[in-house]
Amino acid sequence: MGQKKTEAKVLYQQEIADGIFDMWMETDLAQTAKAGQFLSVYPRNGGTLLPRPISICEADREAGRVRIVYRVAGKGTAELSGYHVNRKVNVLGNLGNGFPLDAAEGKRVFLTGGGIGIPPMLQLAKDLRQEGKAESVAVIVGYRDHQLFLKEDLEKYARVYVATEDGSAGVKGNVMDAIAENGLEADVVMACGPMPMLRAMKRYAREKGIVAYISLEERMACGVGACLGCVCRTVEKDAHSHVHNARICTEGPVFLASDVDI
Amino acid sequence: MGQKKTEAKVLYQQEIADGIFDMWMETDLAQTAKAGQFLSVYPRNGGTLLPRPISICEADREAGRVRIVYRVAGKGTAELSGYHVNRKVNVLGNLGNGFPLDAAEGKRVFLTGGGIGIPPMLQLAKDLRQEGKAESVAVIVGYRDHQLFLKEDLEKYARVYVATEDGSAGVKGNVMDAIAENGLEADVVMACGPMPMLRAMKRYAREKGIVAYISLEERMACGVGACLGCVCRTVEKDAHSHVHNARICTEGPVFLASDVDI
Amino acid sequence: MNTKVKIAGVEFKNPVMTASGTFGSGMEYSEFVDLNRLGAVVTKGVANVPWEGNPTPRIAETYGGMLNAIGLQNPGIDVFVERDMPFLEKYDTRIIVNVCGKTVEDYLEVVERLGDTKADMLEINVSCPNVKEGAIAFGQKADSLYGITSAVKKKARQPVIMKLSPNVTDIAEMARAAEAAGADALSMINTLTGMKIDVHKRKFVLANRTGGLSGPAVKPVAVRMVYQAAQAVKIPIIGMGGIANAEDALEFLLAGATAVAVGAMNFVNPYTTVEVVDGIEEYMEKYGIEDIRSLIGSVE
C-alpha cells in the first residue's frame, strides 16, 4: 500500500462556503492517491492528538499536489482552517481502498455526493473522464443552500445535477429528488454523503437491481486498521475480522452497499 | 496592581547566544512594568498549559514595548523561540514586586547577574541611571563562556564587570571572583541568578554588613499568589501565609536576602 | 431564563464555582473577575492551625494538566475567620469553606469555629493526596468516609459537602457511604495521584514525589465518576475536573452534576470562571433552555 506519514506544505487555502475550506497541499502522496481514498491530517494545538480523516478531493499527480475540501467541525479542523500558505502539516496517507474505476466500464454511472461528501466525487469524475471507459457519467450533488461549492470544478468532467435543501438552486430536496426530477438512469452508483443519503442510494440500487458503491464514515483513531475503532456492520462475516465488522479505514471506506448493514 | 492577561505581538526575536533568545513584544503592560517584575507567557502546543514565568529585561514604556531574554529549557520555551514577528502571544503581567529603586538612594550599588539572571539587570540599570539617585552603580555579570549577551546594552547605563566560568572573557570564575579581582565595594546589592550565586551574595552582604536584594525562582502555576506553588522559606512568619513561607510570585520575586532561608 | 440552582436549601445564582485550592480565598483573582458573578467561591482548605505545607518544588507540568503537591499550606482558622471571611462577605456570592485536618478532631474543631460565621456551606476535604496523615485516608475507604461524614454532620451548623477522591475502585460505593452518613452533597473529583520524573536528573520532579493531577487531562475520568455517582445517590453533586470552558461545564451538568467548579484552568486563564458563566447562558439561549435545572443529568 505504501502508506506513510509525511510533512506536507500548505500551498493554498480559502473558505469556499460557510465553514467549508478548500486546501491544496504539496506532498508526494499525490502520486499514488486514488479517488475515494483519504488522508489523516494531524492538528497540534489544544491537546488534540488524533488525526482528522479527510477525503481526497483532487490529486495533481504530476505536480505532487493534493486538494482537500473539508468542513470545520471542531477544534482540529478549526486549527487547520487557520493554516497559512507554506505552513507545514503532518499527514498520513494514502488511506483506504478508494472507488473501483473498473466497475464503471461500459456502464452508465451516477456519482452522488451530499454536503461534505461531495469533494471525493471530483477526483472520481476526473479519473472516469480520463479513463473514458464509462458509457456515461452523471454527477448528482446535494447542497444545503445556494453555496454550490465545487460545482464548477465538477462540470469540467461531467454533467452535474444539483439539489438543494432550501430549493435556492437546482431541484428542491435531496439527490434522490434530483435523480427523479431529471429522469436519470444508471447501472452503477458511487456515493458519498450523510447516512440518510447513503441508505437511500442503497435502497435505490436494490430496487433498480444495480450496484452501488458507498463511502462510509466513522470516528477513527489509527486510520490504518490496527485499532478497530472505525468498523461498520457487514452482512457476511468479514474476511479479516471473522466477525460481522469491517474496518472502514482499511476494507473501506468504499463498500458495496449490499455488503454492509447500514 | 493592575495585573491582566493580554495578547501581545512579537516585534522582534533573535538568538543572541546558544539557546538564549531575545524577544521584543508590543503590549501596554510596558507602561507599568518595573525592573525585577516578570511576565507569565503562555505556550500553546503539545498540551502545555501552564505559563512560563520570564523576567522583564527591558521596557520601553512610551512605545509600549517589552523585551524578554530567555533560555530555551523545555517544550514551552522551545515553542516560544519559534515565534515569528507579528505572532500573537498570551501574556499575564506585570507580576511580582520588582527591585526597590529607593533602596539605592545615595548608595554604591552592585547589580549582579548570573546566566539567565542577567536580563532583569538591564532595566534595573536603566532605571537607576534615569533616577540618578544612586551614588554609583556597578554591574557584575557572570557568564558560562565568551557569549556575553546583553553586555553592550548594560554598558549604556553602568560600568560592567565580567566573569566567565571558562575564563574566555573577563575574570575567570563567578561574580564573586570578579568583585574581588576588581576590588569593588558597595552598600547595596541587587542580584538575580542561580541559587549558588544568590547564596554567595547573601553571605557576602552579611559579612560586609550591607543589604542584599535577591530575586528568587521556583516552579509556578498561577503566578498571582493563589496556588501557593512557588513559595520560599522565610526566617520570620510571612505576613500573608502566617507560616514560614512567602509566595515568590507575589511577595517576591525580590526579597531581602536576610528575610529568606535559602 | 433561570440559571439558579439549589443545593441543600442553599440557592446559587448560577452553578459555577471555584475549585478549592485553585482560587485562594478569592482575593487574588478579584483582580481579574467580578466575584459577584460567581455562584460561589470555594476557599482554599483551612485547618485548625496554620500548616506549612510541603517543600518545593510543589508544581509540575504534565501533558494537558499539572501535578501539585502544595500539602494544604494554610494560615489556620483564626486568620481565615478574621481576614478572609470578611473579604468574601463583601461580595454577593455564596461562600463555601473547604475544611481539612489530620485527625477527626482537627476537622471538628474547624467545623465548629465556622458554625457562627457567614459561611454558606462546608466542603470537607477527605481526598487530598498530598498530606501524609488524615485527608485522603478518610476518603479512600467507605467505612472511614462514613465515619468522618457522620462525625462532621453531628457538629456542622451548615450543610456539608463531602469532597471525594477519584483514587478509588468504586466511586458509587463511596458516594453511597457519604450519603448514608448524612452528607448534604458531594463534590468530585479531587486530584488523581500522579508522579513525574526528570529523566536527566533522574530525580522526582516534586519534593513530595507524588502529586495530584488536575486539568483537562482528567476530565473524562471526572465526568465518568460524576455520572456513576449521580446514578448511585440522590444528594446533589458538584462536578469538577479540567473544566476549561462552558462546554466542559455542561458535560458535567448533563452527566448529573447540579453545579460545577473551575480548578486548574484558573491558572491558565484567570477569566475562565466568568467565561463559563457567560457560555452557559449562551448555550441556554441557543437551545432555548428556560431552566438550567432541566439540563442536570439529561444525557441520553
Add this chain to the structure above:
Amino acid sequence: MNTKVKIAGVEFKNPVMTASGTFGSGMEYSEFVDLNRLGAVVTKGVANVPWEGNPTPRIAETYGGMLNAIGLQNPGIDVFVERDMPFLEKYDTRIIVNVCGKTVEDYLEVVERLGDTKADMLEINVSCPNVKEGAIAFGQKADSLYGITSAVKKKARQPVIMKLSPNVTDIAEMARAAEAAGADALSMINTLTGMKIDVHKRKFVLANRTGGLSGPAVKPVAVRMVYQAAQAVKIPIIGMGGIANAEDALEFLLAGATAVAVGAMNFVNPYTTVEVVDGIEEYMEKYGIEDIRSLIGSVE
C-alpha cells in the same frame, strides 16, 4: 552498550514493546516500522471464540488522550493461531499474546491453545473496562485477581504477565495479589475508565457510554502506579501509559519498569516505537550508561 532486558527468563533485545490493542497483530504497522527492531510485539487481545466487540462510535478524542470502547473485538484463537502467529514468527522479535475472556474457562482455553505455539509470553487481560462480563471484574478485586492468576498459572506453558487495571484504590495491593498467585510479571496501566458527552446532541459520544482513557494525559498516573507497584513486588513490571517518546519511556524505567510499551501514540505517530528505541540508545550514549538495567528503578 547493553539494551537487553530479561523478564521471567525471556530475553528481549530492548525494553520497547507495543501495548495490546494498539498494534493489531503487527501486520498493519509493519508498513511503517521494522518489527525486528522491537523488543516484543504484544498482540491485540484474543479470546477462545470470535468477539464482535461493541457498537460504534468506539472512539472519542479527549484533551491529550483518547477514549476507546472497542470491546475486545477479535477473530478468536483459531484464526489467530493460523494467521497472526505465522506472520509474527517471521520476525526476530518476541511475541507476547494478550488473552481475554468472559469466564475463567474462556481464559484457560486460550492459554492452553497457546501452549504449543511459539508465543514467548502470555499477557492476561483482566482489566479491559469495555466488556460487561469477565475482564475488569477479575482485575479490580485482589481476591479475584489472585484466583484467575493462579488458575492461569496452572495451565500456562509460557510465563504469565498479569495486566492490571488503574481503576483501583490500591495498585500495590493488586500487584502483591498477582505476585502471590504466581504471576511472572505485571503490566500496567490498562486504561482509566472515562466518559465523554456531546453537549450539543446531549448524548454519550461512545455507544458504550464509558470507554478507556489512554494517551499522554494518563502518563503521570501510570508512572505513579508503576513506581508504587515496583516498591511492592519483586516480579518485573512492563510500564505503559501515554508514552510518546524516549523520555517518557525512560520515566517508566526509572520508576521501576523493566520494559515499556507504546500504546495510543502509535495512532498519532506510527513511528513512535522505533523512535523510542533510538532515543533510549541516544540517552544511554549521552549519559554514558553501559547497561540499561542500571536505569531500572534508579529514580531518587
